[in-house]
Amino acid sequence: MVWQWLHRWGSPRWFYEKTGPWVAWLGLIALVLLVWGLVWSLGYAPIEHKQGQSYRIIFIHVPAAFMGQGVYLLMAFCGAVGLIWRVKVCFMMTKAAAPYGAALTFLALVTGAIWGKPTWGTWWEWDARITFMLILLFLYIGIIALQAALPSRDTADKACALLALIGSVNIPLIKNSVEWWYTLHQPATIKIIGKSAMHESMLYPLLLMIFAFWILTAFALLLTTRVEILRREFRTRWVQDLLAAEREEGKS
Amino acid sequence: MSQASTPGLMRGFAASFRRDLLIGLRHKGELINPLMFFIIAVSLIPLGVGPESQLLARLAPGVLWVMALLACLLSLDGLFRSDYEDGTLEQMLIQPQPLYLMVLSKVLVHWLLTGLPLTLLAPLLGLMLALPAQAYGTLCLSLFLGTATMSLIGAMGAALTVSLRRGGLLLSLIVMPLYIPVLIFGASAVSYALDTNPQSVPLAILGALLALSLALSPVATAAALRMSTNA
């Protein structure tokens, strides 16, 4: 029974129609959480005595970095599922997720650089985690470029899925790099089990922002995947009818 | 066709190896290209940063490794291309021998004709960059392990882009992030030798990376070849 239900999600039309109502809700929840998180982070979180007010950048930098890595893992997972069970929707999600993940990784790198200047004096430093985040950005760009370059859609899908899988070796390296090299980034302050090294008054807004970004990512992925479905299934009856109907709604 | 007449794994591997080696050796002009690039590129460094030997010695591990990496990268495009263009690759895909072995033999030949000569040439270029004496052994060992790993990893990229007519730049883009860990550990191994740190650590990691790529990358390369030829 469950298998059958799972299998239905592989159909682009089913996916599109079922996720329709979710999009608005996710967007709303994401907005609420973000506003709450931003107000808390910018206005109420206490000052960090060593770093000053610029530490507030952490509330964007860390969530963006987590999401950049998370989206890549999702892409690798979708790629694997798509290759093994030949699910089209998985390939569409991989293609749709790549630019978003790249944007988040880029954001993590840029906010990290801006944070670095007043805090440690340099815009850029080649420490382990920054290097591997840069590698992650290059991996994303490689996947986007390969998608665009291969003319046959089937081949492009499968090749990018494979490339995403190959590159996923990088993610554990990023995670463990801060343990292996003692450089700019400190070892993990946020632990899932046990006491975190960060004070509660700063930890909670950070966790909230991470959760908010998570919901935002789900929202963005649904948006982009749905458009990709429309684009790929353009020639089908249901898409043509849908686009015509929505255009009529838009006009009236 | 009886079972006995299909060549076994080792015979298939040996036949593929011999063929690729012969073809590679016939185009001696192409073999020289990566080596010449290596020599010229390394020679440009002292001309660019100045001849002061202390500075050159500090830069030498990284420069030698980066240039060896680039030389490998340049030679990868032709790994599968000529076979793809004349249809031999498709024949290899339907062979009874596992594709893993065919890929492995191609990569081995590529390394023997590119990576190994680079490794052997490196000490000479180390002299040009005033590399201190204690680092030469580590330099050769790290390049020996590293160029093999780079041939294996690069084969994946070459397989993914073989169907593109001008896939060279895309190949570099795809392969570069995967090369970076190899580069980091290789160059740091040689730097450690300069500072008398234990260079066994990065060398061990290089060995581990080689073992990992030896096991996994021909599988990925084979899958990529199937995808590219079914375009």
Added chain:
Amino acid sequence: MKLQFDSLNSFIHMNGHGLYVWLAYGIAFVVLTLVLVAPAFQKRALQRQAKRVRQLQQDLARENYPSPQD
């Protein structure tokens, strides 16, 4: 939990780090907005394309099967 800043001015100034904080948050806002708004534009382009396709189909149908009014 109390508000960390006394006035709007000190909020913007951020103890001298205002440029960095607002630059970072500003870039984040711009990037995220771009990424989230792009699908809407793409969908609109698809709608326009669908309209063109339907238009062409109708013209073709009219050509092949002329009705009494034409």
